[in-house]
Amino acid sequence: MPFGQFPARRMRRMRRDDFSRRLMREHTLTANDLIYPVFVLDGRNRREAVASMPGVERLSIDLLLPVAEDCVRLGIPALALFPVIDGSLKSLGAEEAYNPDGLVPRTLAALKSRFPELGLITDVALDPYTIHGQDGLVDETGYVMNDETVAVLARQAVAHARAGADVVAPSDMMDGRVAALRTALEDAGHIHTRILAYAAKYASSFYGPFRDAVGSAANLGKGNKYTYQMDPANGDEALWEVGMDLEEGADMVMVKPGMPYLDVIRRVKDAYGAPTYAYQVSGEYAMLKAAAQNGWLDERACVLEALLAFKRAGADGVLTYFARDAARYLDDRA
């Protein structure tokens, strides 16, 4: 809007120099905002690349230890563990999900004894353990049964807490699971175990590479998760879900996927003010990586921009496969 001979407000004045850009900067990204998801395998000295996620590997516990050490050194507060379960251990009843000597409990014990200060988050859902790749137990029609599944999830969460999980993260989207987990944890004496609820988890096509990584894609086949994960068309419903999970006892809530759902993150943060996390999922990682590998995007700049955008949208932290890269970039700058 011209005012006499000059614009009434020159927004570019504050943008002119680095010092004034830094002084008016509203949000910052630090290593404290990052959670690193990792894929763990049984056996020793095993390392497998995930084809659709360049730079991401499935690792056996012994090879995961140096990765955890790197995270501690970089100041990343927590890891999120995802197991790759051998086909022979998958079943209709998903019994392996609460085996106290299973892969997740053994991973927790190994990490906790060496890196007690590193937060450990476990995924509570049955998809790595079922022969059909669904997150719960199915009836004869293939429908995922809610209450029967919740009972198994509660046993899984207690097994994780007993083995050293600091945070259990139900990603299954069954109704009433947060309350059931909280009750089971309290009854078992795990009063400090935090619950990070995948509260607004959408039935997204951006999870494809993850399902390759944990080996559930083949089991799931043409199946989908529409009867329990949320419709990408809905925003109000996310607030409803988050509100219920908080009432049921969640300490932290998550919106997933990340970048296509920044509006949901903002609404959740504004409505509840609770610790809110975004999951930059496998498909988002794959997109950025593929473009960077083709020389079409500057990986470092785009990763830092995308992660900062989650902060601006209201997230307190981000689960991201770029966590170590980002922490390293941020370290270089200091």
Ligand code: PBG
């Ligand atoms: C399964 C689970 C999924 C992810 C985390 N936990 C996949 C799914 O719901 O099918 C996806 C993570 C990602 O895509 O990075 N309970």
